[in-house]
Amino acid sequence: MTQIVSESERLRRVERMTDIERALRQGTNVQQRSASREQRADKWCEWYRRRMEVGGGDPMQYMPDALAELEERIQDEVKGAIQALKAELRKALG
Numbered sequence: 001m002t003q004i005v006s007e008s009e010r011l012r013r014v015e016r017m018t019d020i021e022r023a024l025r026q027g028t029n030v031q032q033r034s035a036s037r038e039q040r041a042d043k044w045c046e047w048y049r050r051r052m053e054v055g056g057g058d059p060m061q062y063m064p065d066a067l068a069e070l071e072e073r074i075q076d077e078v079k080g081a082i083q084a085l086k087a088e089l090r091k092a093l094g
Contacts, residue, residue, distance in 0.1 A: 005013075023033040047069065051062045 019030050019033065023030045026033065028036075044066075048059075048062060048066065051065065052059060055062070
């Protein structure tokens with residue numbers, strides 16, 4: 001007998017499997033990855049609240065700043081990872 005799964009349950013299962021795959025690629029487990037995500041979310045909430053306390057107004061007005069901040073953080077992380085990789089390669093080859 002075939003069990004019928006609701007669309008929301010199917011999506012939940014897909015999201016869970018995606019989380020597991022990403023955790024494995026990072027060499028961690030789902031619980032550690034979830035805890036790390038929660039910490040990042042808390043930091044973003046703090047960042048957003050500070051912006052709201054200073055400027056007030058419509059929360060949507062801060063979305064461009066939030067996206068720019070995210071882009072800068074990603075660029076910083078990538079640049080740092082590239083520099084670390086280059087240093088490791090120089091060390092290995094030199």
